[in-house]
Amino acid sequence: MSGRSRVDGGLALLGPQDTALLRLLDDTFRDWGVQAGAGEISAPPLYPVDALAHLDVYVNFPHLALVAGGLTTPTDGPAQGRFTTGQTADAHLGLSTATCFGAYLLLQDTRVAPDTLLTLVNRCFRKEDHFDGLRRLLSFQMREIVAIGTQAHTKAVIARFRERVEEFLTLLALDVRVEAATDPFFEAGGVRALLQKMEPVKYEFQVDGLAIASVNTHRNFFGERCRITVGDDGATAFTGCVAFGLERWLAVLLDHYGTAEKARTAVDQALRELGPG
């Protein structure tokens, strides 16, 4: 009874076995960050819409955005699965589409060490045009390891974790392709999209055509928007991140190993072979 997960309409209720596998994966990626010197932080899963607008969220992917506000009270309940705009107040909160925003907002208006590393996990939300089991959810969990400081630091962190993720996936016997991708975050920007073709800023780790992790360089975009500086001369910080879509890892591991229990055994074994970072 309580063992079975339920996934419907882009929302996942995970039973104990699947939850244990998800936690094992999250603890693994967190530990990789901590071993590399990351401090773990915590951030809310929504922000004032102005804060997200300032990061170009509503310019770059308005179609994915979900925004929230209160009800005009007294109100009737929802009808046909919806509160109409006549029943709702203006939306002052934006649900976060990615985890790493919290790191930049925590560091806003500060000067950071040249090799700053943070890790955090959060709920993320995307109004996709279709949902597909654990592979494509409306609400999902994303663990990130975020590098902030010099450009050299962000590149070194990304190189380190690109290698580590590939090794781990190989040890798990998953057939992975590493593909240069267009960061949806920069999709709509003409100049930035062009720059990206010249020098890819995002690589996805794809298993069965599903991107389960990615490494991303943002150059100094977030550093500039959040006024994060590095060093004595007040240079704008560069940022980069490594992102893990936890339910997507669950999906490919369950596909490959059949049960969450077998997948956990395989993950434990792969971690022993991988050794410390």
Next chain:
Amino acid sequence: MSGRSRVDGGLALLGPQDTALLRLLDDTFRDWGVQAGAGEISAPPLYPVDALAHLDVYVNFPHLALVAGGLTTPTDGPAQGRFTTGQTADAHLGLSTATCFGAYLLLQDTRVAPDTLLTLVNRCFRKEDHFDGLRRLLSFQMREIVAIGTQAHTKAVIARFRERVEEFLTLLALDVRVEAATDPFFEAGGVRALLQKMEPVKYEFQVDGLAIASVNTHRNFFGERCRITVGDDGATAFTGCVAFGLERWLAVLLDHYGTAEKARTAVDQALRELGPG
């Protein structure tokens, strides 16, 4: 720089020290649940509004509710911190005000063992009329231990954890008052409110006037709404829960011990004295 937490407008960005304390607390309450036989599950922080309406959320506290939907695209960005209702679609999603809903929705339409115990942590959201640091947030984290089955089982679980929470708070040298309270969940219901005065269904653990945990009995309300049965005769399951407001624990521990590091030492010490459940 990255050490400092930021709390503004009901939203908390926690630095590494505060995050480590929050994790220690969450791991502690989770372990208590697991030691008592709970399986850990995972649930999304929002649901279709119909699912929450079916649990009387919009009847009982419409003023606290936050609802979410997409944008009508193409759209301009937000103005004065808001997307107007002219820019937003109908709201089909409701942000969850409490963690335990996920347990009842996972078990919906099933028959459970008479002594079912689950634990889960989630983000919760309440549109309070004012916010106050970590003491009163719009978005916060709530760990719950949820008993589902016979009424005797729910009462035994609540008695066990009521005692354990009191002991733990005493070992932490926190001045706790256990107060019978009106469950906000049943606030508006005339008959239920009357029943509650006759037999309290909610006790709050208050430190400095702040409720940091509570034990709650729901009788067969959620069992009935979610069609959860127990035993061979198809009796409706009773439910009860133990809830921990993690940022509120952080607030009172930081107040009492001065720093997150000292508070962690005190928690570790208290756990050693408390021993296994």
